Amino acid sequence: MTLNYSTKPIIDTDVLIVGAGFSGAVIAERIANDLGKMCVVIDKRNHIGGNCYDKKSPLGILTHQYGPHYFRTNSEMVKKYVESFGEFRPTNYKLMSWTKGRYWSFPINLKTYEQLIGRRSSEIEFQNYLNRNIVTFDNPKNSEEVVLSKAGNELYNLFFKNYTEKQWGKPAKKLLPEVCARVPVRTNRDDKYL
Secondary structure, three states: OOOOOOOOOOOOOOEEEEOOOHHHHHHHHHHHHHHOOOEEEEOOOOOOOHHHOEEEOOOOOEEEOOOOOOOOOOOHHHHHHHHOOOOOOOOOOEEEEEEOOEEEEEOOOHHHHHHHHOOOOOHHHHHHHHHHHOOOOOOOOOHHHHHHHHHHHHHHHHHHHHHHHHHHOOOHHHOOHHHHHOOOOOOOOOOEOO
């Protein structure tokens, strides 16, 4: 697949695809290669890749413009397709969250709670903290309600409130529940993201 950038209108095209993220790119590649059709992909951003876009910092370091991105699948067919475009290496991810002038263990786990209170703790103490602080929703309608129902206000404000606005340009209350529901809250010391 060849990518051509142009500011001129393209009149002779078979398919117009709006959005140059993963979905738009895959659809364009499949239509062009499998069906032999001419596709034009447009996007409101000045780059392809959607939220998985990387760019070099002023120091020349490749950085994630919109936050980290990971590829994972259980489908051998999807894995084979993606690997046809480049090499992938298996890895385990350990994340830290930078907020209030320091790094925090993330996703939220017992180590995060210990950092919050400034001393060692136990799973039972952390679970009691969560029970006192969570906000109950019968059916969370957005990502803010999901996090409040799992972690409470203090941890929501510390880790999610500003992040969702940076990542998606929207407050958590404007994001579907599934967006933040995938981020675990654990009462043990397991800090693996996936």
